[in-house]
Amino acid sequence: MRPFTRLDAVAMPLAQINVDTDQVVPARYLQKPRSDDFGNYLFRDLRQRADGTDHPDFPLNQPAWRNARVIVAGRNFGCGSSREHAVWALYDYGFRAAIAPSFGDIFAGNSLKNGFLPVALPEPVVLATLAYLEAHPGARIVVDLEAQQVVLPDSGVHGFDIAPFARRCLLEGLDEIDYTLSHLAQLQEFERRHAADGF
Numbered sequence: 001m002r003p004f005t006r007l008d009a010v011a012m013p014l015a016q017i018n019v020d021t022d023q024v025v026p027a028r029y030l031q032k033p034r035s036d037d038f039g040n041y042l043f044r045d046l047r048q049r050a051d052g053t054d055h056p057d058f059p060l061n062q063p064a065w066r067n068a069r070v071i072v073a074g075r076n077f078g079c080g081s082s083r084e085h086a087v088w089a090l091y092d093y094g095f096r097a098a099i100a101p102s103f104g105d106i107f108a109g110n111s112l113k114n115g116f117l118p119v120a121l122p123e124p125v126v127l128a129t130l131a132y133l134e135a136h137p138g139a140r141i142v143v144d145l146e147a148q149q150v151v152l153p154d155s156g157v158h159g160f161d162i163a164p165f166a167r168r169c170l171l172e173g174l175d176e177i178d179y180t181l182s183h184l185a186q187l188q189e190f191e192r193r194h195a196a197d198g199f
Helices: 085-093 105-113 123-135 164-172 176-181 184-196
Strands: 006-014 070-073 097-100 117-120 140-144 149-152 156-159
Touching (some): 105 117
Parallel strands (some): 097 117
Antiparallel strands (some): 140 149, 149 156
8 A cells, every 4th residue: 555645636526415335336346356457447337328438527537637636525425335446446546535525434444444535624615625626627636644634726724634543554555454564573572472471
């Protein structure tokens, strides 16, 4: 997992509320191995028509947002089923953060474990930013995890909350296994002492 410290990137507006994980990555792709590039399946049924051609109105199909790395969305982004694949699809496409008034709880947890940062901001702030991004395609947002701040193009600096453990893992690029392995020497010493004590 790549460390996440500070991101300065184009932001894509997705104004819908209740964008669920089946919209992020349709269920028919869930049997694919993790080694697949899940970015290919991101928003597949929203990005493409039934005949496989691109839907021109979807933001990712428009040049200004094709290389966006931040999503700004309506409330309850990532609701629905618990599929981790939704985060894989966002990450594999190149997105590193989402800003919304709220997120599906399981999606938010999966995000933090997979190098993707969900940032919750007040709904009026997010709605104003969505309107700005739609009116100014290609506008950028700064997401600074070290400072726990985002810099929005329309309203400036806003702080955000994140659990200290999740923040540390993102900053250092550690998943839960990597974090455990970072304590390998202490774990081995613990086992050595207990083996010597006969436990």
